[in-house]
Amino acid sequence: MAKTLQTKSAKAAAAKANLWNFPLAKRNYLLFAAGLGILVIGFLLMATAITDDPAKYQTTWNNPLAVSVAPLVLVIGYCIVIPYALMKRNDGEQQEN
Numbered sequence: 001m002a003k004t005l006q007t008k009s010a011k012a013a014a015a016k017a018n019l020w021n022f023p024l025a026k027r028n029y030l031l032f033a034a035g036l037g038i039l040v041i042g043f044l045l046m047a048t049a050i051t052d053d054p055a056k057y058q059t060t061w062n063n064p065l066a067v068s069v070a071p072l073v074l075v076i077g078y079c080i081v082i083p084y085a086l087m088k089r090n091d092g093e094q095q096e097n
Contacts, residue, residue: 024086025090027090028086028088029085031084031085031088032085032086034085035077035081035082036082038073038076038081039074039077039078039082042070042071042074042077043070043074045065045066045069045070045073046070046071046074047066048063048065048066048070049061049063049065049066
């Protein structure tokens with residue numbers, strides 16, 4: 001009788017340990033949204049150089065926001081913020097492992 005109780009409790013403990021939790025938490029989604037916001041800002045900065053007027057074409061592409069700052073903002077969004085949002089673990093999950 002005692003042996004069956006031990007095996008049942010061991011099976012129950014193993015079942016509880018195998019429960020799967022979704023790896024992304026609210027903080028991950030907020031960081032991901034911030035990354036998407038950074039990308040939108042980068043594309044808006046790049047759009048400052050768009051013009052239909054042929055006389056202003058050369059002056060708009062000499063805009064430092066469109067030529068230097070916007071690509072830098074896009075690289076930060078694509079290469080730093082979004083991967084960090086996907087790889088960041090919860091504090092509780094780090095303590096368990």
